Amino acid sequence: MGLTNDSTGRKAADIGLRIKKNSPKDRIIAVAGNPNVGKSTLFNGLTGMNQHTGNWPGKTVTNAQGYCRFGDTTYILVDIPGTYSLMAHSAEEEVARDFICFGDPDAVIVVCDATCLERNLNLVLQTIEITDRVVLCVNLMDEAEKKKIRIDLSALSERLGIPVVGTTARKKKTLSSLMTALDTLFSAEERQKPAKIDYGQPTEGAIAIIEEAVESFLEGQKGRFSLSPRWVALKLLDRDPTLTDALSGYLEADILRDPAIAAALDRARACLAAGGMTEEGLRDRIVSALVLTAQNICRDVLSFDRPDYNERDRKIDKILTGRLTGFPIMLALLAGIFWLTIIGANYPSALLSDLFFWLEEILSDVLGYLSAPVWLHDLLIFGVLRVLGWVVSVMLPPIAIFFPLFTLLEDLGYLPRVAFNLDRYFKKCAACGKQALTMCMGFGCNAAGIIGCRIIDSPRERLIAILTNNFVPCNGRFPTLIAILAMFFAGMSSGLFESVLLAVLLLCIILIGVGMTFAISKLLSKTILKGVPSSFTLELPPYRKPQIGKIVIRSIFDRTLFVLGRAIIAAIPAGLIIWLATNITAGGATLLSHASGFLDPFGRLLGMDGVILLAFILGMPANEIVVPIIIMTYMASGTLTEMDSLLDLKQLLLDNGWTSVTAMCTMLFSLMHWPCTTTCLTIKKETQSWKWTALSFLLPTVTGIVICLVFANVARIFL
Amino acid sequence: MNPVKSLHDLKQGESGCVRALLSTGSMRRRLQDIGLIEGTRVKCLQKSPAGDPTAYLIRGAVIALRSEDAENVLIAHS
Numbered sequence: 001m002g003l004t005n006d007s008t009g010r011k012a013a014d015i016g017l018r019i020k021k022n023s024p025k026d027r028i029i030a031v032a033g034n035p036n037v038g039k040s041t042l043f044n045g046l047t048g049m050n051q052h053t054g055n056w057p058g059k060t061v062t063n064a065q066g067y068c069r070f071g072d073t074t075y076i077l078v079d080i081p082g083t084y085s086l087m088a089h090s091a092e093e094e095v096a097r098d099f100i101c102f103g104d105p106d107a108v109i110v111v112c113d114a115t116c117l118e119r120n121l122n123l124v125l126q127t128i129e130i131t132d133r134v135v136l137c138v139n140l141m142d143e144a145e146k147k148k149i150r151i152d153l154s155a156l157s158e159r160l161g162i163p164v165v166g167t168t169a170r171k172k173k174t175l176s177s178l179m180t181a182l183d184t185l186f187s188a189e190e191r192q193k194p195a196k197i198d199y200g201q202p203t204e205g206a207i208a209i210i211e212e213a214v215e216s217f218l219e220g221q222k223g224r225f226s227l228s229p230r231w232v233a234l235k236l237l238d239r240d241p242t243l244t245d246a247l248s249g250y251l252e253a254d255i256l257r258d259p260a261i262a263a264a265l266d267r268a269r270a271c272l273a274a275g276g277m278t279e280e281g282l283r284d285r286i287v288s289a290l291v292l293t294a295q296n297i298c299r300d301v302l303s304f305d306r307p308d309y310n311e312r313d314r315k316i317d318k319i320l321t322g323r324l325t326g327f328p329i330m331l332a333l334l335a336g337i338f339w340l341t342i343i344g345a346n347y348p349s350a351l352l353s354d355l356f357f358w359l360e361e362i363l364s365d366v367l368g369y370l371s372a373p374v375w376l377h378d379l380l381i382f383g384v385l386r387v388l389g390w391v392v393s394v395m396l397p398p399i400a401i402f403f404p405l406f407t408l409l410e411d412l413g414y415l416p417r418v419a420f421n422l423d424r425y426f427k428k429c430a431a432c433g434k435q436a437l438t439m440c441m442g443f444g445c446n447a448a449g450i451i452g453c454r455i456i457d458s459p460r461e462r463l464i465a466i467l468t469n470n471f472v473p474c475n476g477r478f479p480t481l482i483a484i485l486a487m488f489f490a491g492m493s494s495g496l497f498e499s500v501l502l503a504v505l506l507l508c509i510i511l512i513g514v515g516m517t518f519a520i521s522k523l524l525s526k527t528i529l530k531g532v533p534s535s536f537t538l539e540l541p542p543y544r545k546p547q548i549g550k551i552v553i554r555s556i557f558d559r560t561l562f563v564l565g566r567a568i569i570a571a572i573p574a575g576l577i578i579w580l581a582t583n584i585t586a587g588g589a590t591l592l593s594h595a596s597g598f599l600d601p602f603g604r605l606l607g608m609d610g611v612i613l614l615a616f617i618l619g620m621p622a623n624e625i626v627v628p629i630i631i632m633t634y635m636a637s638g639t640l641t642e643m644d645s646l647l648d649l650k651q652l653l654l655d656n657g658w659t660s661v662t663a664m665c666t667m668l669f670s671l672m673h674w675p676c677t678t679t680c681l682t683i684k685k686e687t688q689s690w691k692w693t694a695l696s697f698l699l700p701t702v703t704g705i706v707i708c709l710v711f712a713n714v715a716r717i718f719l
Numbered sequence: 720m721n722p723v724k725s726l727h728d729l730k731q732g733e734s735g736c737v738r739a740l741l742s743t744g745s746m747r748r749r750l751q752d753i754g755l756i757e758g759t760r761v762k763c764l765q766k767s768p769a770g771d772p773t774a775y776l777i778r779g780a781v782i783a784l785r786s787e788d789a790e791n792v793l794i795a796h797s
Contacts, residue, residue, distance in 0.1 A: 084752070118778045118779050119753075283748060287748060288756040291754050313781075314764060321765065325768075420767050421769065423767060424771045457745075537753055538783040
């Protein structure tokens with residue numbers, strides 16, 4: 001399991017690199033930009049709700065696409081990951097660069113933050129080196145105005161040699177100017193000539209030597225990549241292995257083996273050497289030329305009427321990341337979000353539960369009227385509908401509330417501050433502080449968190465983050481934790497004291513998961529993923545005013561409906577299997593009692609029972625269905641009771657021998673067991689290795705077994 | 720002429736001018752990529768609550784660096 005590029009999935013081939021056009025007239029537009037510049041808002045503003053994939057929390061982790069009609073043309077917009085650079089330091093930057101280079105977009109929109117233009121121009125300059133079809137969108141003009149930053153957009157356009165449009169993405173009207181600029185770009189007779197970055201001699205001479213050979217090489221290829229030969233020449237000089245590998249991969253021809261190019265490269269290197277330019281010197285020159293160009297442009301087009309424009313952000317930082325206040329605020333925010341989630345979910349939960357109870361009666365009557373066979377009645381009512389009822393009434397409301405609240409924190413720009421606060425501890429585990437961000441994404445969905453690990457530069461640290469992501473409970477698990485905590489530890493009345501206690505207890509459970517993440521990260525760093533912490537740079541973007549309305553809508557569409565859909569898909573086969581297992585008998589007992597009986601000794605050793613363990617196994621396709629399976633199994637083997645409240649559920653669990661130890665062990669095991677199928681498949685895709693996938697399966701499982709074993713047996717001694 | 724120090728020596732609120740980078744390879748490139756080239760002015764904003772990393776103001780952007788990396792950026796105090 002060496003740490004080669006292949007085994008750590010740096011080559012995470014992205015789905016949808018090739019975008020399908022519905023008509024040859026369609027235009028593919030890549031939307032690039034730094035993280036947190038309102039790229040997603042702009043993307044959604046242009047495409048409406050026609051988005052294919054929803055990402056969480058608001059972060060684009062894969063290439064999402066959407067459609068936008070302007071005039072007679074359909075534009076297919078592809079939202080590529082937000083990056084600060086295309087130098088391929090991280091897998092994410094590689095994905096972004098590869099789409100611009102090889103995804104064959106007809107044009108690229110680069111979205112910039114008007115309040116942080118100089119830093120953002122780095123990406124713009126790198127993009128116009130690759131392709132000439134670029135439109136610059138300077139977003140957040142309203143915030144720049146507030147900070148009294150003035151930008152001369154026409155001068156900027158002149159200096160860059162590309163159209164520049166100022167927008168305020170949250171105001172939809174300003175977006176049409178962007179589409180007009182795109183339209184003009186395509187109707188223009190001549191191709192635009194973006195500014196060239198001057199690398200000075202002898203670099204320019206060396207580029208000129210290779211450029212021609214590259215141009216004829218690219219023309220001879222069947223791919224239609226509109227790559228700038230000058231840029232490819234520069235990258236060849238620079239010996240950028242990720243680019244030459246990618247280029248050879250997409251062109252299906254090794255560019256370095258081309259005799260004309262190899263000869264030109266030799267001559268160019270001789271030219272560099274004659275000019276006294278070392279390889280290190282060349283690299284320095286390439287990067288610093290970009291920085292200096294951005295600096296010069298900004299000096300001419302920017303004016304600050306208020307030099308202290310960032311003062312407010314610094315004051316907020318002093319509180320949110322202060323020595324005394326940083327950690328208490330972080331914990332209080334998390335507990336506060338949990339509390340609001342619990343309080344807010346109570347009412348809709350009860351309402352939905354009533355609704356399902358009512359539906360159950362109606363469906364039962366209808367089936368009776370149609371004189372449907374008993375097995376069909378039982379299958380539909382006790383199997384499918386009840387699983388669904390649980391998922392919708394117990395799982396969905398917390399998710400629907402938790403998501404927007406968490407996205408709010410993300411939109412504010414708070415999450416990078418969490419990484420800033422926690423980095424020291426990750427460093428102690430020889431891991432990366434950005435792992436804190438991927439853990440936050442894991443709260444939504446572990447699969448999304450694992451894809452999000454692409455933001456981590458070092459392959460070793462990225463693997464650590466992937467292998468430990470499952471210790472953060474995803475939205476399929478934390479409502480289960482809330483329900484069990486409410487039933488057994490915090491009381492079920494909806495008083496203020498109970499809800500606060502519940503939120504604090506939930507926070508404690510989450511902190512156990514976070515503690516485990518650190519412990520296992522450290523263990524990995526000391527054993528199979530040995531290494532020292534690598535270097536680390538973390539951007540702390542300006543704070544933003546979140547758009548509450550958009551957050552709510554996006555959360556509902558992106559997450560809540562997704563969870564609902566997944567629950568329906570998982571509930572039907574689960575209901576079917578359980579129903580069959582309780583109705584097919586072999587050797588005088590049902591299949592289910594055979595299975596749970598078989599697992600029972602082991603389950604009891606872990607403080608649970610066979611049914612709970614069986615439910616975790618059957619719940620692998622979706623963690624949401626673990627508790628409904630437990631309920632169904634208990635009900636199938638006992639007398640059927642009406643199940644319309646947590647109180648009834650608690651009684652059912654007590655009747656089946658649950659104690660507070662059972663409840664605690666079930667929560668611990670829910671926190672620490674194998675990842676769901678989707679997550680496992682995502683790990684396979686991201687690591688390109690079955691071995692790492694197997695390890696990510698075993699790590700939390702073994703941890704959970706050991707901890708439950710110890711807890712249950714220690715508890716038995718004392719209780 | 721001020722004595723040469725590293726970015727790590729800057730106290731909260733102090734500024735300096737980048738003179739040279741000691742790191743090599745990908746980190747050198749990363750540092751240059753965030754704008755740390757010779758002549759760049761850097762202001763130390765604040766430490767993280769745990770003492771490390773430290774946030775710096777670099778070309779209008781706030782970027783956190785770990786102490787090991789900041790030690791590799793030589794600056795002239797200003």
